[in-house]
Amino acid sequence: MTYQGVLTKMETEFSQPIQYYLVFENDFLSMNQLLDKTITIQFVKYQCLNCSLDKPIYRQGFCKSCFFDIPQAADWIMRPELSTAHLDQEDRDLEYEKKVQLQPHVVYLANSSSVKVGVTRKSQIPTRWIDQGAHEAIEIVEVPNRYLAGITEVALKDYVSDKTNWRTMLKNEVVDENLVEWREKLKQYIPKEALDYFIQNNTETNLEFPVLQYPVKPKSLNLDKTPTYKGVLKGIKGQYLIFEDQTVFNIRGSEGYVVGIDIE
Structure with missing residues (x-):
């Protein structure tokens, strides 16, 4: 068929x-x-x-022409720290930017090829982890907008990767990690603007792929x-x-x- x-x-x-x-x-x-x-x-x-x-x-x-014009492909999509809707400042389309940026976002740790830090809208959990091929993940901060999530990710990626090695992920050459311990270890590096949103008591989510x-x-x-x-x-x-x-x-x-x- x-x-x-x-x-x-x-x-x-x-x-x-x-x-x-x-x-x-x-x-x-x-x-x-x-x-x-x-x-x-x-x-x-x-x-x-x-x-x-x-x-x-x-x-x-x-x-190419759409990519450089539409709000769905603006720089803040890949770099959340560039979000400005919380300041009422437009990048390409303020109405769209407010709708996406001004909602709960999660900073998380996921283990796809090694432990990495990432950002996603709360509504995209666990979809984001699935899409990255993570076999385990945990939320560490839940904030009210994309900007706070972005600056938290920037601060943490000095101490943990923000990239997935797709070859390692696909070969399944991954080592189990204690993400609760990672969460506690990284807490000290969270910016003070986001520290009140640190998630104290949660456990790893484990994922199994077909x-x-x-x-x-x-x-x-x-x-x-x-x-x-x-x-x-x-x-x-x-x-x-x-x-x-x-x-x-x-x-x-x-x-x-x-x-x-x-x-x-």
């Missing part, structure tokens, strides 16, 4: 293991049910997630270079599909690509 649509990040359901769904405009695929099946992915065209035009994707699923076989030497599928790919699906972790031949496909990194998917 063949399905076609524009790629957006897989929807997820927190269970043991995580359930994944690839959602198109008129169809959706329960990806867990496709494990051990042969899948063909065929690049069809581009479709910017903002303007819907067939223009090369620049970043985050957007064409993977039958981890890759030893993962190689990334790039649809611009390889517009047609066929392989046996062996696992899903983070936003990656893992295939039997060591190929891995980053769905989120391919947002805005229209593909045909054939299942044998």
Whole structure:
């Protein structure tokens, strides 16, 4: 059976293991049910997630002109410390910025390839951890806006990473860490503006991913270079599909690509 649509990040359901769904405009695929099946992915065209035009994707699923114009791709998305809505200052669209920035945000520790610090809206827990392929995570600070979360992350990343090594994550070369101990160790470095929001008593969340076989030497599928790919699906972790031949496909990194998917 063949399905076609524009790629957006897989929807997820927190269970043991995580359930994944690839959602198109008129169809959706329960990806867990496709494990051990042969899948063909065929690049069809581009479709910017903002303007819907067939223009090369620049970043985050957007064409270049949209990326530098729309509020959904502004610098504060990747660098929360640049948020200014709490000051009533506009970057690209103050109404949108207030809606996103002026809501509860969480600073967390997650273990995907090693312990890292990150920021997300409270409403995105545990989705954010799933998308990063973390097998364990814990909230350490819950603040009322994105700016406070951002400055906390900046302060803590002097002492803990803020990046995930995707290859290590996919190979499952991860060591269990005591995130409660990490939380207590890092408390002293939290900025005073955010210290009152420190979470004293919580425990790790553990996540299990639907993977039958981890890759030893993962190689990334790039649809611009390889517009047609066929392989046996062996696992899903983070936003990656893992295939039997060591190929891995980053769905989120391919947002805005229209593909045909054939299942044998």
